Amino acid sequence: MVKASRFLALALPLPSLDGLEPFLAERRAAYSAASHHVWALRWGEVMRFSDDGEPGGTAGRPVLEVLLKRDLDRVGVVVTRFFGGTKLGAGGLARAYAGVAARALDAAGVRRVEDRERWRVRLPYAAVDAVLRHAAEDAAVDRVDAGYDAAGALVTIDLRSDAVERWRRALADLTRGQARLVERFELDG
Numbered sequence: 001m002v003k004a005s006r007f008l009a010l011a012l013p014l015p016s017l018d019g020l021e022p023f024l025a026e027r028r029a030a031y032s033a034a035s036h037h038v039w040a041l042r043w044g045e046v047m048r049f050s051d052d053g054e055p056g057g058t059a060g061r062p063v064l065e066v067l068l069k070r071d072l073d074r075v076g077v078v079v080t081r082f083f084g085g086t087k088l089g090a091g092g093l094a095r096a097y098a099g100v101a102a103r104a105l106d107a108a109g110v111r112r113v114e115d116r117e118r119w120r121v122r123l124p125y126a127a128v129d130a131v132l133r134h135a136a137e138d139a140a141v142d143r144v145d146a147g148y149d150a151a152g153a154l155v156t157i158d159l160r161s162d163a164v165e166r167w168r169r170a171l172a173d174l175t176r177g178q179a180r181l182v183e184r185f186e187l188d189g
Helices: 020-030 060-069 089-108 125-137 161-174
Strands: 006-013 036-043 046-050 075-082 116-123 141-149 152-160 180-187
Touching (some): 006 020, 020 075, 036 060, 046 060, 075 089, 125 141, 125 161, 152 161
Antiparallel strands (some): 036 046, 116 152
């Protein structure tokens, strides 16, 4: 509570750039009596915020500054304010929003998120064991599965994005150039 205004903040990891939208809609519905739902997010180089009717620069920007000072990425913070009848002034608002955002981030903790990819690779039967062994020995690989059919093996590999070039070379070497990438997509952190 700050001069009879109540502030509720929640920090959340964002699986995608538009990941805050559904959550914000939920908060607005759950706390429809609130006077403001201020938010800020950072996703890579993209930084956005909203003062949601508070005086310009007194709410969303201070919340974003907390994210930037902590060098956090792929995260959003929503601060809901229930107006208590006493105006806080520009400085008071900025301190209140930044403070409650910082406390929410402290409570949430930090989780390292690395870019990851899933590959589906067609391999000849003879190369499967070598590829599976190589994957089991590589810390950049989270998961590897193999399925078989008449055309050979279809291997699924989940790996860190920073290992992509190394894995391209490894697959070419281990299969004598016979590996064929069937599908590749990014995984949510």
